Amino acid sequence: MAVNLGVKVGSLQLKNPVMLASGCCGYALEMEEFFDLSLLGGYCLKGLCAGGSEGNPPPRLCETPGGLINSIGLQNIGIEEFLGEKAPKLRRVNSVMVANFYGHSVEEYAAAAEKLQAEPCIAALEMNISCPNVKTGGIAFGTDPKLVQEVTAACRQVTGKPLWVKLTPNVTDITETASAAEDGGADALSCINTYPAMAIDVERRAFKINTRSGGLSGPAIKPLAVRAVYLASKAVKIPVVGIGGISTWADAIEFILAGASAVQVGTALFSNPLAPLEILEGVREYCERHGVGDIASLIGAARDFERPACNLPR
Amino acid sequence: MVSKPMHLVQNVKRGPYATLTLRGEVIPSHPGQFYMLRGEWGLSPLLGRPISILGEDAGHSEVRFLVKAVGEGSRLLHSLKPGDAVRATGPLGNHFPLSGWDPQSPVVLLAGGVGVPPMVYLASRLSESGAGIVFCQGARTKEDLLLLDELEAIGVSPHLATDDGSLGHKGLVTELLAKELEYQPGAVFACGPEAMLRATAKLCKGKVPCHVSLEAAMGCGYGVCLSCVTQVTREGKTANQRVCKEGPVFDAEALPWL
Numbered sequence: 001m002a003v004n005l006g007v008k009v010g011s012l013q014l015k016n017p018v019m020l021a022s023g024c025c026g027y028a029l030e031m032e033e034f035f036d037l038s039l040l041g042g043y044c045l046k047g048l049c050a051g052g053s054e055g056n057p058p059p060r061l062c063e064t065p066g067g068l069i070n071s072i073g074l075q076n077i078g079i080e081e082f083l084g085e086k087a088p089k090l091r092r093v094n095s096v097m098v099a100n101f102y103g104h105s106v107e108e109y110a111a112a113a114e115k116l117q118a119e120p121c122i123a124a125l126e127m128n129i130s131c132p133n134v135k136t137g138g139i140a141f142g143t144d145p146k147l148v149q150e151v152t153a154a155c156r157q158v159t160g161k162p163l164w165v166k167l168t169p170n171v172t173d174i175t176e177t178a179s180a181a182e183d184g185g186a187d188a189l190s191c192i193n194t195y196p197a198m199a200i201d202v203e204r205r206a207f208k209i210n211t212r213s214g215g216l217s218g219p220a221i222k223p224l225a226v227r228a229v230y231l232a233s234k235a236v237k238i239p240v241v242g243i244g245g246i247s248t249w250a251d252a253i254e255f256i257l258a259g260a261s262a263v264q265v266g267t268a269l270f271s272n273p274l275a276p277l278e279i280l281e282g283v284r285e286y287c288e289r290h291g292v293g294d295i296a297s298l299i300g301a302a303r304d305f306e307r308p309a310c311n312l313p314r
Numbered sequence: 315m316v317s318k319p320m321h322l323v324q325n326v327k328r329g330p331y332a333t334l335t336l337r338g339e340v341i342p343s344h345p346g347q348f349y350m351l352r353g354e355w356g357l358s359p360l361l362g363r364p365i366s367i368l369g370e371d372a373g374h375s376e377v378r379f380l381v382k383a384v385g386e387g388s389r390l391l392h393s394l395k396p397g398d399a400v401r402a403t404g405p406l407g408n409h410f411p412l413s414g415w416d417p418q419s420p421v422v423l424l425a426g427g428v429g430v431p432p433m434v435y436l437a438s439r440l441s442e443s444g445a446g447i448v449f450c451q452g453a454r455t456k457e458d459l460l461l462l463d464e465l466e467a468i469g470v471s472p473h474l475a476t477d478d479g480s481l482g483h484k485g486l487v488t489e490l491l492a493k494e495l496e497y498q499p500g501a502v503f504a505c506g507p508e509a510m511l512r513a514t515a516k517l518c519k520g521k522v523p524c525h526v527s528l529e530a531a532m533g534c535g536y537g538v539c540l541s542c543v544t545q546v547t548r549e550g551k552t553a554n555q556r557v558c559k560e561g562p563v564f565d566a567e568a569l570p571w572l
Contacts, residue, residue, distance in 0.1 A: 026538035030559075033315055033536070046540075054554055061533050061541035066357040068533065072540045075554060219357050270534040271352055271362050272401060273317045 003287040010187040014041035021266030022100035034273040042096030052078025062208035067220030071211040091121040102128040113155040130168035130193030142168040145180035152184025166190035175235035218267040219245040233259025249282020257302035317403035345436035349404030350535035363387040366432035380431040415500030420446030426506025430460040452487025456480040488513040515566035524566040530557035
């Protein structure tokens with residue numbers, strides 16, 4: 001049975017719903033050592049800012065049950081070096097490239113969006129207002145609906161490319177920030193970034209990462225992320241891209257059923273760089289097994305069922 | 315590099331140490347490179363573990379590692395049984411130089427703890443090429459000295475140092491290095507505890523080229539997560555570099571923090 005795996009995220013056509021998440025695939029060239037990027041629906045580059053950043057001092061990472069806490073601090077080569085050195089090598093990749101970006105003020109966000117505007121290989125911009133590991137910018141913009149709308153609108157003004165807004169789950173009600181981004185002119189929402197988290201080495205009585213608090217990712221946050229995607233996608237008319245601990249095909253399908261138009265695979269890449277291909281194959285098999293001719297018909301489909309599934313632990 | 319399932323064909327244990335042989339399609343490596351290894355152990359620990367290559371067969375079907383059970387992940391690797399599947403991503407990282415010094419001069423290889431396996435791999439590769447090798451290994455006691463049989467098999471007689479004097483020189487392995495430096499070696503290569511690397515770098519500074527292999531907490535091992543960075547100074551400029559990608563082997567002079 002032929003399955004149409006193509007999905008639309010706003011005006012953008014993706015050949016399938018599996019993407020790579022920002023911060024987990026570098027500038028994508030690293031992933032090409034493992035597989036052909038054009039097999040995927042798309043990929044989101046490491047968060048870029050004007051002038052680049054050295055990030056936070058190590059240790060930057062620790063493991064927790066089913067997850068990991070990171071505090072990289074958005075180390076990046078800068079928009080200028082990206083455009084000069086990396087972008088020319090990415091132009092030949094036949095897949096949707098999304099440039100994740102951030103600033104430390106509304107003006108810096110808009111200036112970053114403007115700088116990325118001219119590069120032809122960038123299909124969409126993903127505005128990062130949700131990184132928990134930088135002192136200014138990042139999450140500071142993502143928790144106040146007014147600021148979310150303001151910074152979205154400022155970037156909207158300077159770019160004609162599709163504008164995705166990556167939300168933080170660290171809010172009381174994600175529908176407020178989701179709606180604010182929509183009102184500001186976002187074309188899509190990326191849900192979600194990491195959860196603020198902490199871990200302490202009890203033997204050494206010391207924090208496990210240098211900045212003490214970092215961002216939790218991996219399978220541990222998946223149920224939280226599914227809920228965030230469900231709530232956000234119900235609250236807005238623009239598409240939602242699901243992110244948060246996706247490591248199997250079933251995870252991907254779960255996010256789509258919750259309301260995601262596409263998904264991003266992040267932390268799973270670390271332990272298995274081929275995870276996105278395995279997820280894609282599993283998604284295809286799922287559709288065949290369930291007689292789903294068009295994967296788009298699954299987007300938000302769980303919301304149509306009023307009764308829960310039989311759920312006996314076995 | 316590739317990432318693929320391999321399977322364990324042999325696990326030879328000695329105390330907390332295990333020499334693992336994995337079988338599968340092996341991409342030829344160089345000494346100093348490593349793999350990310352992860353068994354099928356569910357969601358925790360989530361990440362693979364970076365383990366240096368001890369050696370590989372000529373037919374490119376087997377690769378060997380030595381792991382020490384010190385934490386959750388390494389304990390699980392230590393307890394692998396023949397037939398167990400292991401996701402192996404590699405070979406990763408850069409490697410020790412295999413030339414570039416006066417071939418008339420020997421090179422000194424300095425090894426301690428789990429830094430011994432890559433140095434044994436380096437010794438085996440260098441001895442194949444006919445280079446003169448002085449191999450120095452340090453440990454707490456003679457029980458903690460590693461891979462002496464492998465060194466013997468490649469015809470290398472190591473200079474040994476133990477803290478308690480139970481075998482070889484009583485004291486630090488870097489005291490052996492200080493002596494070797496009097497004979498003006500062509501280069502010094504080291505892998506081991508940070509204190510050992512620090513003393514090594516200090517002894518070699520301004521006298522002889524010195525390359526050290528660093529250990530770091532890694533997320534991915536192939537350059538995307540940026541967890542394992544260390545500060546590297548070249549031509550007066552200091553910047554973060556990835557231990558997994560630009561390293562793990564660095565010119566000691568570029569690591570002023572060491």
